[in-house]
Amino acid sequence: MPGQKRWSVDRLAGFLGPLVQKGLRSVILFGIPEVNRSGKDGRGSIADDPQGPVIQAIKLLRKEFPTLYVACDVCLCEYTDHGHCGVLHPDGLINNEPSVARLAEVAVNYARAGAHCVAPSDMMDGRIKAIKLGLIEAGLAGKTTLMSYSAKFASALYGPFRDAVDSAPSFGDRRCYQLPPGARGLARRAITRDLAEGADMIMVKPTMPYLDILSEARDLAGDVPLACYQVSGEFAMIHAGAKAGVYELRRMAEESCMSARRAGATLILSYFTPEFLEWLPA
Numbered sequence: 554m555p556g557q558k559r560w561s562v563d564r565l566a567g568f569l570g571p572l573v574q575k576g577l578r579s580v581i582l583f584g585i586p587e588v589n590r591s592g593k594d595g596r597g598s599i600a601d602d603p604q605g606p607v608i609q610a611i612k613l614l615r616k617e618f619p620t621l622y623v624a625c626d627v628c629l630c631e632y633t634d635h636g637h638c639g640v641l642h643p644d645g646l647i648n649n650e651p652s653v654a655r656l657a658e659v660a661v662n663y664a665r666a667g668a669h670c671v672a673p674s675d676m677m678d679g680r681i682k683a684i685k686l687g688l689i690e691a692g693l694a695g696k697t698t699l700m701s702y703s704a705k706f707a708s709a710l711y712g713p714f715r716d717a718v719d720s721a722p723s724f725g726d727r728r729c730y731q732l733p734p735g736a737r738g739l740a741r742r743a744i745t746r747d748l749a750e751g752a753d754m755i756m757v758k759p760t761m762p763y764l765d766i767l768s769e770a771r772d773l774a775g776d777v778p779l780a781c782y783q784v785s786g787e788f789a790m791i792h793a794g795a796k797a798g799v800y801e802l803r804r805m806a807e808e809s810c811m812s813a814r815r816a817g818a819t820l821i822l823s824y825f826t827p828e829f830l831e832w833l834p835a
């Protein structure tokens with residue numbers, strides 16, 4: 554991940570300050586707990602630790618940068634000892650009910666700490682409804698955006714991210730809960746379901762190999778904003794191609810994001826954001 558770093562909470566403002574000066578308006582947080590696997594457990598208890606990196610970072614950013622929109626990825630895989638995105642049955646299969654309950658708890662705690670947006674990336678069935686109800690009960694549904702990673706595919710392109718956050722599953726893989734790359738119908742159903750469950754924004758992930766899905770999502774979503782995530786492997790690939798002399802980095806980065814806009818994305822999550830703040834006229 555060329556140029557990418559993990560930031561501790563005490564250095565976050567120093568990193569983001571210059572970017573906010575250049576026009577950065579929103580961020581999404583991913584937590585990496587400061588413990589080895591022994592601090593992790595079966596239900597990801599440390600995901601919403603009040604002293605943990607996510608809750609601490611939300612509070613700091615809200616205070617330091619009053620105009621910055623703060624979104625949080627919501628998942629358990631960075632915090633569970635088994636590295637899966639939900640709570641498991643003894644035989645290793647996902648146990649949906651406690652998974653969804655736990656994810657909702659985490660999302661509500663991020664919202665309570667001040668997150669403007671909570672974005673579940675786990676892909677458990679029914680979590681959008683559970684989070685929405687949790688936000689309503691906490692009196693936060695009116696001020697917290699619920700952005701669903703709706704069409705998230707079991708892609709080969711997440712490798713650099715999993716290395717960076719140490720969240721690779723200790724056994725098995727994520728194909729039981731992420732969508733098979735060929736599953737157009739399942740993607741449509743997941744998007745329709747998440748909209749019905751109360752998603753305020755939906756997402757397609759990864760981006761470049763899934764522009765057809767993005768375009769279909771545009772139609773399914775109607776007036777709901779549509780995000781896409783240019784993931785770690787896409788970023789690494791674009792950099793590798795530039796390094797190999799295939800194209801100029803800036804042109805390819807711009808072309809990749811332009812194509813996502815053309816396909817219908819309202820919003821793009823990209824590791825190129827600091828570069829774009831340099832490249833694009835204010």
Ligand SMILES: NCc1[nH]cc(CCC(=O)O)c1CC(=O)O
Pocket residue numbers: 626628630638674675710711712713714715727783784785786
């Ligand atoms: N559920 C965790 C999560 N949230 C975002 C990414 C991928 C991000 C990237 O590759 O940039 C992943 C990894 C995964 O599903 O294995």
Ligand SMILES: [Zn+2]
Pocket residue numbers: 628629630631637638674675
């Ligand atoms: Zn996960």
Ligand SMILES: [Zn+2]
Pocket residue numbers: 646647729730
């Ligand atoms: Zn399964």
